[in-house]
Amino acid sequence: MPALLTIGEVSGRSGVAASALRFYEERGLITSERAGSGHRRYPRPTLRRIAFIVFAQRLGLTLEEIATELAKLPPDRAPTRRDWSRLSRGWSERIDHRIAELERLKAGLTECIGCGCLSLDRCKLSNPDDRAARLGPGPRYWIGDRPLSG
Amino acid sequence: MPALLTIGEVSGRSGVAASALRFYEERGLITSERAGSGHRRYPRPTLRRIAFIVFAQRLGLTLEEIATELAKLPPDRAPTRRDWSRLSRGWSERIDHRIAELERLKAGLTECIGCGCLSLDRCKLSNPDDRAARLGPGPRYWIGDRPLSG
DNA sequence: CTACAAGTTCAAGTGAGCTTGAAGTCAAGG
DNA sequence: CCTTGACTTCAAGCTCACTTGAACTTGTAG
Numbered sequence: 001m002p003a004l005l006t007i008g009e010v011s012g013r014s015g016v017a018a019s020a021l022r023f024y025e026e027r028g029l030i031t032s033e034r035a036g037s038g039h040r041r042y043p044r045p046t047l048r049r050i051a052f053i054v055f056a057q058r059l060g061l062t063l064e065e066i067a068t069e070l071a072k073l074p075p076d077r078a079p080t081r082r083d084w085s086r087l088s089r090g091w092s093e094r095i096d097h098r099i100a101e102l103e104r105l106k107a108g109l110t111e112c113i114g115c116g117c118l119s120l121d122r123c124k125l126s127n128p129d130d131r132a133a134r135l136g137p138g139p140r141y142w143i144g145d146r147p148l149s150g
Numbered sequence: 151m152p153a154l155l156t157i158g159e160v161s162g163r164s165g166v167a168a169s170a171l172r173f174y175e176e177r178g179l180i181t182s183e184r185a186g187s188g189h190r191r192y193p194r195p196t197l198r199r200i201a202f203i204v205f206a207q208r209l210g211l212t213l214e215e216i217a218t219e220l221a222k223l224p225p226d227r228a229p230t231r232r233d234w235s236r237l238s239r240g241w242s243e244r245i246d247h248r249i250a251e252l253e254r255l256k257a258g259l260t261e262c263i264g265c266g267c268l269s270l271d272r273c274k275l276s277n278p279d280d281r282a283a284r285l286g287p288g289p290r291y292w293i294g295d296r297p298l299s300g
Numbered sequence: 301c302t303a304c305a306a307g308t309t310c311a312a313g314t315g316a317g318c319t320t321g322a323a324g325t326c327a328a329g330g
Numbered sequence: 331c332c333t334t335g336a337c338t339t340c341a342a343g344c345t346c347a348c349t350t351g352a353a354c355t356t357g358t359a360g
Contacts, residue, residue: 008306018307019349027347037356039307058255063347088259095256099249105208106245109238158336168337169319177317187326189337213317 004033004041014050021050029053029067045078052084059091060098154183154191164200171200179203179217195228202234209241210248 011018024030025040030049032040049070056066069087073079161168174180175190180199182190199220206216219237223229 006307017349020347022308023348035307035356037307038309039356055255055258057347058251085259091259092256095252095259099252101208102245102249102252105205106242108205109235109241109245156336167319170317172339173318185337187337188339189326207317 004043005046007032007040007042010042010046010050013047014054016050016054024050024053024063027063027067029063029070043078048079048084052087059095154185154193155196157182157190157192160192160196160200163197164204166200166204174200174203174213177213177217179213179220193228198229198234202237209245 005013007018007021010016010021014021016024021030021040025032030042030046030053032042032046035041052070053063053066056069057063061069072087073083155163157168157171160166160171164171166174171180171190175182180192180196180203182192182196185191202220203213203216206219207213211219222237223233
């Protein structure tokens with residue numbers, strides 16, 4: 001087990017494309033040392049950092065938000081479990097919110113779409129707060145949302 | 151209450167921007183009649199159609215998928231509640247799946263990130279089903295998955 | 301030494317889901 | 331008549347999260 005990993009090794013282990021890793025570096029989510037050749041070399045803790053990034057993305061955080069979180073980690077030493085858990089404080093609540101919305105949407109399947117009350121200004125599905133929460137353009141996938149192509 | 155609504159009225163009632171409504175029309179999700187002036191006029195059932203679109207988007211369907219679903223509605227008459235509920239058959243299960251994933255992610259917050267097992271190749275968050283190919287931008291696979299060749 | 305794989309940078313492209321801007325039309329009010 | 335405002339089309343722009351391609355360098359196996 002070498003102390004430093006190449007971009008190819010990190011990509012292979014993490015499943016994150018090399019181009020994505022360079023992109024993350026550009027955005028300040030990860031850093032790399034360089035070999036004499038100019039090639040990137042990653043310390044092992046970077047793997048966990050990447051795991052955190054992927055995890056946070058599943059929760060719907062943008063890369064910018066993730067970068068902000070990661071910036072809270074100590075720059076001078078490898079993060080401890082306490083460091084990591086501090087970052088995810090408050091995420092539970094966020095997840096609960098989304099679960100609650102899904103429950104509401106599910107109820108709406110039978111109660112609203114089925115029953116005929118699916119009118120925009122009266123249906124409880126049409127929650128202004130929820131819709132307002134979605135700022136900006138782009139695909140509005142939230143936690144775990146994927147096309148129902150299966 | 152007029153029989154036909156202008157794009158501004160529909161936008162106001164639905165909370166969906168006029169530009170988005172035109173965009174939906176371009177993509178075949180909604181249709182409009184035209185006044186002599188060339189201005190769009192929407193029959194009232196279009197409001198429900200739009201509600202359905204917004205709803206489906208919250209569930210993570212793409213506009214293309216939503217268009218496919220909407221195409222199943224009878225073209226010759228206003229959809230009944232039975233027509234609508236037919237479309238959403240099977241969505242409950244999808245929602246349950248997503249809720250389950252969220253519960254797992256939430257558990258991972260304390261069990262995985264906190265405890266130190268957030269290692270790329272062993273963490274139970276790394277569920278193959280969940281990280282099944284998601285096309286387009288964003289994280290396509292989770293740790294251990296091989297990139298889809300091609 | 302030659303191949304060739306794997307790495308580098310930088311610029312441009314992709315796709316979803318819109319928004320914005322330009323340029324023009326149309327109806328109503330003063 | 332003039333203005334205002336709501337509408338029209340069409341093209342281009344924007345965000346996010348990357349990917350792809352071009353042109354080039356480095357590392358390694360035979």
